[in-house]
Amino acid sequence: MRYPEAKEKFIETWGTLGSQWGVNKSIAQVQALLLITPEPLTTDDIMKELKISRGNANMSIRQLLDWGIVYKRSVAGDRKEYFVAEKDVWKWALKIGNVRKQRELNPVLDLLREIAENKEPAKTQEEKEFSKQIKELNAFTRQLGSLADKLFLSPKGEMLFKILKMFA
Amino acid sequence: MRYPEAKEKFIETWGTLGSQWGVNKSIAQVQALLLITPEPLTTDDIMKELKISRGNANMSIRQLLDWGIVYKRSVAGDRKEYFVAEKDVWKWALKIGNVRKQRELNPVLDLLREIAENKEPAKTQEEKEFSKQIKELNAFTRQLGSLADKLFLSPKGEMLFKILKMFA
DNA sequence: TTAAATTTTCAGTAAATATTGAAAATTAGA
DNA sequence: TCTAATTTTCAATATTTACTGAAAATTTAA
Numbered sequence: 482m483r484y485p486e487a488k489e490k491f492i493e494t495w496g497t498l499g500s501q502w503g504v505n506k507s508i509a510q511v512q513a514l515l516l517i518t519p520e521p522l523t524t525d526d527i528m529k530e531l532k533i534s535r536g537n538a539n540m541s542i543r544q545l546l547d548w549g550i551v552y553k554r555s556v557a558g559d560r561k562e563y564f565v566a567e568k569d570v571w572k573w574a575l576k577i578g579n580v581r582k583q584r585e586l587n588p589v590l591d592l593l594r595e596i597a598e599n600k601e602p603a604k605t606q607e608e609k610e611f612s613k614q615i616k617e618l619n620a621f622t623r624q625l626g627s628l629a630d631k632l633f634l635s636p637k638g639e640m641l642f643k644i645l646k647m648f649a
Numbered sequence: 650m651r652y653p654e655a656k657e658k659f660i661e662t663w664g665t666l667g668s669q670w671g672v673n674k675s676i677a678q679v680q681a682l683l684l685i686t687p688e689p690l691t692t693d694d695i696m697k698e699l700k701i702s703r704g705n706a707n708m709s710i711r712q713l714l715d716w717g718i719v720y721k722r723s724v725a726g727d728r729k730e731y732f733v734a735e736k737d738v739w740k741w742a743l744k745i746g747n748v749r750k751q752r753e754l755n756p757v758l759d760l761l762r763e764i765a766e767n768k769e770p771a772k773t774q775e776e777k778e779f780s781k782q783i784k785e786l787n788a789f790t791r792q793l794g795s796l797a798d799k800l801f802l803s804p805k806g807e808m809l810f811k812i813l814k815m816f817a
Numbered sequence: 818t819t820a821a822a823t824t825t826t827c828a829g830t831a832a833a834t835a836t837t838g839a840a841a842a843t844t845a846g847a
Numbered sequence: 848t849c850t851a852a853t854t855t856t857c858a859a860t861a862t863t864t865a866c867t868g869a870a871a872a873t874t875t876a877a
Contacts, residue, residue: 498756498757518775540856571789631816645796704867
């Protein structure tokens with residue numbers, strides 16, 4: 482496989498994989514492109530390379546900046562904005578994990594808490610099962626969340642990190 | 650919040666959450682319904698409760714059976730098939746993790762391996778960066794996959810599991 | 818076997834999501 | 848200041864994905 486072909490295939494596949502994980506294809510592809518490109522790119526570079534519109538390129542870049550896995554770079558004597566990707570795999574994987582935790586775990590916790598708090602004592606078998614499952618899900622989700630916090634944010638994360646690497 | 654309201658909200662939210670994780674909404678909702686229902690349900694029960702078509706209900710159930718987080722149950726003297734969900738949260742979370750690992754990690758590994766194997770020595774700076782990133786991604790993905798295997802399948806999983814719970 | 822009950826499939830349609838492109842807003846050099 | 852370069856927004860459109868419902872296939876009891 483020659484380089485241009487390999488590059489295209491990588492970007493394409495990364496996009497597809499992104500979709501399966503609930504990440505927009507263009508966003509995943511912009512990340513892929515920046516990831517394998519040594520020098521910073523402008524919006525126009527990205528548009529041209531991926532054959533996407535200015536609007537799409539702009540929104541994708543914004544999202545990646547929000548997630549903290551792409552950085553702005555200014556180039557002396559050029560008014561355009563340049564972008565580079567965070568190249569350390571573990572770093573960006575953890576960042577994405579953390580963002581997704583905030584966006585997706587917290588709403589579940591809110592829901593479960595709300596249901597658990599405002600409910601009257603369960604009467605029927607059906608209601609009992611419901612309460613039980615809500616309680617278990619709550620415990621589970623908390624454990625996951627706490628684990629994520631430790632891993633992503635706390636000083637203990639380092640140790641846990643080492644343990645994980647030991648096993649992996 | 651009264652029970653029917655809480656139930657509906659739970660199912661609704663679970664569906665939305667599923668979408669964000671790349672899981673079809675109906676599938677997530679069927680799981681949610683079965684999860685909080687003590688007795689086995691038929692396809693018709695599910696259709697009625699979630700207001701979805703027979704086709705949709707059938708496909709969703711099949712998918713959940715494939716993932717191994719919903720089981721068939723036969724009821725004496727009834728020709729219909731009944732379904733129950735795996736109720737142990739950790740159990741089904743790990744099962745889903747394992748399935749997704751197979752479906753999503755392996756293709757990446759295949760791609761990375763293919764690129765890494767069939768490439769000529771990198772010449773330009775661009776090609777060198779590409780090679781480097783592919784190599785790093787490969788290492789990372791392997792670590793993740795191996796970790797997942799340990800956690801999901803191997804006897805070492807138990808130990809790792811305990812460590813994780815300790816931290817969480 | 819036969820036929821009613823049940824499950825599965827899938828073409829057509831609906832709904833959700835992503836993308837475009839041009840206008841509006843912003844920025845920064847002259 | 849003004850204005851050209853650049854970025855951002857967003858209504859319109861395209862694309863993808865999900866869902867329906869009825870026909871076909873399968874199953875099982877008699």
